[in-house]
Amino acid sequence: MQATQQLLLPLAIVQGEPMVNLPKGLYIPPNALKVLLTDFEGPLDLLSHLIRTNKFDIRDIPVFEIARQYQQYIGLMQQLDIELAGEYLFMAAWLTEIKSRLLLPKPPSLDDDDEEEDDPRIELMQKLLEYEAYQQGARWLDSLKIVGRDVWPIAIEVETLPEVTAQIDLDDLNMALQNVMQRALAKVAHQVSEEPIEISDKIEWVLSQISLEPVSILDLLVAQEGKPGLVVTFIAVLELWRQQQIELQQDEAYADISIRRAA
Incomplete structure (x- = not known):
């Protein structure tokens, strides 16, 4: 079995160093600080972060460990008096349901495909795979050069050239036409074909x-x-x-x- 890694959430970052434990003798009044966690854009982003941190296989999610760490994060947000969105609570309830269904005994089945269809993790895995695909697409689009951020168009003002009227003499035009006709007559096309001899x-x-x-x-x-x-x-x-x-x-x-x- 793969060893799991404990997710350590720092209380604060002071001069670039994370602080996990509160300093001794430090008194912080209740509601003195308001912490805004903007690292995760939703419950799927949090689950994806937990899977990457623990190096789990997204197609074989250990629901027990993921649910434990997810609930630990939710509890930390409640301790910091952070307003939880309904989708975070819905995800926590969903993980609890999946964990409960995995604990229930299953009737014996002769077909392996039926066991895979009865796996309660399938829908969650599909959502995570779709989310990862969107994230990879977003990272690829962000890596492209964007006008106004990475490249800037160059606008060059070009002076308008004055209109030029050609001065052509009729005799010169007639002479040029005669020269073109003479060059055309000098090029005689000859088609070579083989005469068969039986x-x-x-x-x-x-x-x-x-x-x-x-x-x-x-x-x-x-x-x-x-x-x-x-x-x-x-x-x-x-x-x-x-x-x-x-x-x-x-x-x-x-x-x-x-x-x-x-x-």
């Missing part, structure tokens, strides 16, 4: 260009077709040679290759 069409064309007489392979090349035409023509010649429709002949090394129809 191997089957090239095979038929090669057969139409050769006969039984040998023909140089260079005569079958079309300069307008460029490199794609050269590659397709070479593939077509190899395909015809594989099909034994043509005969290839080379008289010597590095000489032109002659093509003719197969006999």
Whole structure:
């Protein structure tokens, strides 16, 4: 079990040092001092402070210890003659009810979910979790830079420039237009598109260009077709040679290759 920490509430703070016990020989008349506790903004804030101080798990609140310390704080406020708000008394009654319900015996149950739903602390834990979420959101908003507190806008007075009227000659405008038109005509757009060359069409064309007489392979090349035409023509010649429709002949090394129809 986690050891609990006793919450010490000082009676006063003198020169930065908290005073827990009254000094000996000091007489304070009744109602001579009026202490205003502004550290807590409500009962949920007080419960959140007690949970953080004792390092309790907010999802598993030890109601007995929290209720004891909460009632101790309420008793201290009554001793100091501080007017208690109704919500503090309501929270004290609620903690007492939760503590009483936890002490009562529970009927046996086979389902664990039913035991969790019957836990009287669930509603209090939900309220504390929502309160912590709001507190974290408020701290995050407070950490942002606020205009007028952290940053200040700068207002600079700018002199109004005098209106300038352009003096344009009609001849100069006409000359500038002619220059723009000439630059536009100098840029001619040319769209490059690839012309597909089918191997089957090239095979038929090669057969139409050769006969039984040998023909140089260079005569079958079309300069307008460029490199794609050269590659397709070479593939077509190899395909015809594989099909034994043509005969290839080379008289010597590095000489032109002659093509003719197969006999």
